[in-house]
Amino acid sequence: MTTIDFVKGHGTQNDFVLVPDPEGRLALTPRDVTYLADRRAGIGGDGVIRVAPLSAAPDEVREQCPDAKWFMDYRNSDGSVAEMCGNGTRVFARYLVEQGLETSDTFAIATRAGRKEITVVADGFATDLGPWRLARETEANERGMDSVVQVHGAPDPLPALSLDLGNPHTVVALPPQIDLSALDLHTAPKVDPTPEHGTNVEFVRAIEHAHISMRVHERGVGETRSCGTGAAAAALATWWWGGRPEDQLDWIVDVPGGRLGVHIAADKVALSGPAELVARGTVSLPG
Numbered sequence: 001m002t003t004i005d006f007v008k009g010h011g012t013q014n015d016f017v018l019v020p021d022p023e024g025r026l027a028l029t030p031r032d033v034t035y036l037a038d039r040r041a042g043i044g045g046d047g048v049i050r051v052a053p054l055s056a057a058p059d060e061v062r063e064q065c066p067d068a069k070w071f072m073d074y075r076n077s078d079g080s081v082a083e084m085c086g087n088g089t090r091v092f093a094r095y096l097v098e099q100g101l102e103t104s105d106t107f108a109i110a111t112r113a114g115r116k117e118i119t120v121v122a123d124g125f126a127t128d129l130g131p132w133r134l135a136r137e138t139e140a141n142e143r144g145m146d147s148v149v150q151v152h153g154a155p156d157p158l159p160a161l162s163l164d165l166g167n168p169h170t171v172v173a174l175p176p177q178i179d180l181s182a183l184d185l186h187t188a189p190k191v192d193p194t195p196e197h198g199t200n201v202e203f204v205r206a207i208e209h210a211h212i213s214m215r216v217h218e219r220g221v222g223e224t225r226s227c228g229t230g231a232a233a234a235a236l237a238t239w240w241w242g243g244r245p246e247d248q249l250d251w252i253v254d255v256p257g258g259r260l261g262v263h264i265a266a267d268k269v270a271l272s273g274p275a276e277l278v279a280r281g282t283v284s285l286p287g
């Protein structure tokens with residue numbers, strides 16, 4: 001039986017089991033990940049993050065991130081690998097700083113979606129998520145929609161926009177007659193056309209100028225209380241639908257677990273918000 005150290009943390013209640021692997025020797029299987037993420041039989045989390053040295057990252061990640069020391073090896077709670085996790089980057093950064101593994105106010109980390117730059121800010125951490133793009137630009141109609149989403153709680157399919165932030169997102173602007181709280185996200189919303197590699201789905205309600213609230217159904221997880229790349233996708237889609245106003249580049253995104261900041265800069269986007277570590281211990285992996 002293998003016993004490992006773990007650290008539990010969260011960013012706006014998007015929670016993760018961090019697994020320190022300073023030598024880069026740990027091969028977490030999907031079964032290990034589902035066990036660690038299990039809220040009843042294991043530790044519990046929306047995802048599992050192995051903290052590995054850059055030398056343990058895949059070749060293409062090492063090439064893209066030569067100045068990063070640490071690789072965020074992210075898995076969803078169902079054991080699947082995801083390219084990116086925005087809230088995860090901040091919790092990962094919190095761990096590196098608390099352990100003294102990073103000592104400056106700005107540093108790079110490596111992810112499967114490339115190099116991400118972290119900045120320590122007053123209320124947590126900001127992550128430069130880098131470039132984003134419309135996933136199906138050629139198919140977006142004049143209203144900026146390229147797909148439809150069927151979700152329990154809405155009588156008809158709702159128009160949506162797909163964005164790529166390193167990982168896939170489909171954003172729905174809720175019509176005024178449907179409350180965010182009326183949606184049932186226990187089952188995955190159905191997206192048409194079906195994205196080849198699945199998608200995270202965000203439902204957005206505008207509150208005021210550059211201020212939205214959202215709920216999310218995450219690929220590989222289910223409904224979560226926050227999603228960092230999802231918040232960025234939701235702000236970008238709302239900004240896009242609004243005609244990309246140049247005076248609306250700083251967004252507030254309210255999620256069930258708290259509040260995130262999103263800054264849009266030309267072809268890049270940044271995410272900011274809190275990150276907390278709440279527990280440490282050891283756990284035996286299933287044999």
Ligand SMILES: N[C@@H](CCC[C@H](N)C(=O)O)C(=O)O
Binds near residue numbers: 083084087226
């Ligand atoms: N919660 C994350 C996103 C995690 C990955 C996602 N479920 C996927 O499969 O793409 C975030 O904060 O961005």
